[in-house]
Amino acid sequence: MPIVTIQVTREGTTPGAASITAEEKAALIKGSSQLLLDVLGKPLDSTFVVIEEVDLDNWGWGGLPVPEFRRRRARTG
Numbered sequence: 001m002p003i004v005t006i007q008v009t010r011e012g013t014t015p016g017a018a019s020i021t022a023e024e025k026a027a028l029i030k031g032s033s034q035l036l037l038d039v040l041g042k043p044l045d046s047t048f049v050v051i052e053e054v055d056l057d058n059w060g061w062g063g064l065p066v067p068e069f070r071r072r073r074a075r076t077g
Contacts, residue, residue, distance in 0.1 A: 002040070003048045004032045009066075010053040019053050 006028055010019050020028075029049040036042040061069045 001046050001048065002036050002042050003050065004036070005050045005052060006032065007052045007054055009059070010055045020051075025051050 008020055011017070013020055013024065028051060032049045033044050033047045036047050037044055056066045059066055064072070
């Protein structure tokens, strides 16, 4: 029984959105399950997909929390 965990940032894919949409999550679940069927022969009904949304303050990049990293990058870019 495969378990796939997908982590995405909790910021959405459109301006003002606080998370990805239910439709986007459904597409991730379907696509991940299909990939395991195609590559490993795992039946769709035996694959579990977990989507974790990570708040921006809970991860970092370049030694900084992501919001600060992006602010600095915006100033130099």
